[in-house]
Amino acid sequence: MIRHVRAKWLITYAAIFAGCSAEPELPQGVTGDPERGRLLLRQYGCGSCHAIPGVATARGNVGPPLDKIATRVYLGGVLPNTPGNMTRWIREPQKVDPLTAMPDLQVPEQHARDMIAYLYRLR
Amino acid sequence: MRVRLSSVLITLATLLAGGAVAGAIVLYAGFYNISATHQHLRPTYWLLKIGLRESVQRRAREVVVPPLDDPRLAGRGLALYRAHCAQCHGAPGVAPDPFALGMTPAPANLAHAALERTPAELYWVLKNGIKMTGMPAWAFRLTERDLWSVVAFMRELPRISAEDYAARARATSAVDEAAAVSSEPTSGTGDAMRGKMALRQYACTTCHSIPGVVGDQAPVGPPLARIATRKYLGGVLVNTPENMVRWLRYPREVDPGTAMPNLGVSERDAWDMTAYLYTLK
Numbered sequence: 001m002i003r004h005v006r007a008k009w010l011i012t013y014a015a016i017f018a019g020c021s022a023e024p025e026l027p028q029g030v031t032g033d034p035e036r037g038r039l040l041l042r043q044y045g046c047g048s049c050h051a052i053p054g055v056a057t058a059r060g061n062v063g064p065p066l067d068k069i070a071t072r073v074y075l076g077g078v079l080p081n082t083p084g085n086m087t088r089w090i091r092e093p094q095k096v097d098p099l100t101a102m103p104d105l106q107v108p109e110q111h112a113r114d115m116i117a118y119l120y121r122l123r
Numbered sequence: 124m125r126v127r128l129s130s131v132l133i134t135l136a137t138l139l140a141g142g143a144v145a146g147a148i149v150l151y152a153g154f155y156n157i158s159a160t161h162q163h164l165r166p167t168y169w170l171l172k173i174g175l176r177e178s179v180q181r182r183a184r185e186v187v188v189p190p191l192d193d194p195r196l197a198g199r200g201l202a203l204y205r206a207h208c209a210q211c212h213g214a215p216g217v218a219p220d221p222f223a224l225g226m227t228p229a230p231a232n233l234a235h236a237a238l239e240r241t242p243a244e245l246y247w248v249l250k251n252g253i254k255m256t257g258m259p260a261w262a263f264r265l266t267e268r269d270l271w272s273v274v275a276f277m278r279e280l281p282r283i284s285a286e287d288y289a290a291r292a293r294a295t296s297a298v299d300e301a302a303a304v305s306s307e308p309t310s311g312t313g314d315a316m317r318g319k320m321a322l323r324q325y326a327c328t329t330c331h332s333i334p335g336v337v338g339d340q341a342p343v344g345p346p347l348a349r350i351a352t353r354k355y356l357g358g359v360l361v362n363t364p365e366n367m368v369r370w371l372r373y374p375r376e377v378d379p380g381t382a383m384p385n386l387g388v389s390e391r392d393a394w395d396m397t398a399y400l401y402t403l404k
């Protein structure tokens with residue numbers, strides 16, 4: 001009984017001091033499959049240009065690292081970070097910013113949706 | 124009664140731990156009122172004022188004051204004062220702008236400050252700014268000569284009436300500062316330590332996390348860790364020193380779509396920033 005109460009307090013304290021929340025809150029419109037997204041990020045070779053936490057071999061330093069990309073304000077330095085914009089940026093970066101070095105990788109809509117489901121968990 | 128050393132130590136440690144816990148509770152529970160409508164308590168205010176005075180006096184000892192009597196110097200100082208100081212500090216017969224009236228601490232009346240402080244102290248504050256107040260550092264904005272010209276004008280300030288100020292202000296044309304800043308020495312190889320300071324002075328950390336530079340580190344743009352080895356800058360320019368300088372100075376000219384603004388970075392400052400950023404491998 002005493003041990004139980006103590007544990008409860010410990011958790012409360014830990015929560016207070018860490019300011020933590022259990023589940024990361026996803027923005028509306030993120031409906032894809034994050035596990036599939038993680039796989040796809042590897043399959044499209046994103047990691048040869050970007051460092052992506054949780055994606056093995058994604059250690060590139062050609063473009064910016066994608067850690068905490070969920071909290072970044074702009075995508076590609078040009079688009080406000082919304083699920084719609086992230087999908088668009090992944091699918092047709094050159095149409096968004098004709099000057100960008102990021103290539104159009106012919107990513108189908110559903111693949112992009114899964115990728116952003118993973119990326120929005122990086123916070 | 125004998126007091127054991129160990130019990131003294133235990134008591135001290137308990138008090139210290141209790142203090143730390145109380146402090147943490149005040150900190151994390153948000154009990155401290157950060158509002159600018161809440162003035163400090165009188166003793167706190169007094170303490171901060173002494174700390175400010177002593178810190179400035181100590182550091183101003185090293186400053187060598189040049190001759191300030193040339194009236195052209197004070198004339199230029201007036202133009203700069205109108206462009207950069209009067210908004211917060213006001214002037215004889217001129218109120219500060221509304222935003223400045225809401226600041227805590229309220230920006231000082233400089234006619235009074237000019238009587239209280241030596242020219243060396245005025246110069247030091249102008250150049251370095253004051254942490255945790257609204258006073259910015261002008262070291263990266265004004266040349267040495269311009270800093271001193273503002274000091275020269277401030278020395279006259281206590282003797283200028285509202286009527287005189289208005290008349291002199293009417294007779295003064297706007298200053299051409301772009302010319303002033305670009306006349307600073309530039310070099311092809313930067314000074315990394317100065318660059319690190321420049322990265323803070325151009326508020327780069329309000330959008331980027333930069334290893335070694337303490338700041339907000341907000342993820343507005345990409346983090347700059349390992350930027351030295353990144354292949355592209357801003358996603359558009361191949362990473363070379365010349366391109367880095369160009370990007371830092373004119374990002375909107377390089378990529379009109381970028382959210383990164385032109386910050387008026389001088390060439391020298393850009394080279395120094397580049398030197399620092401290239402240490403981040």
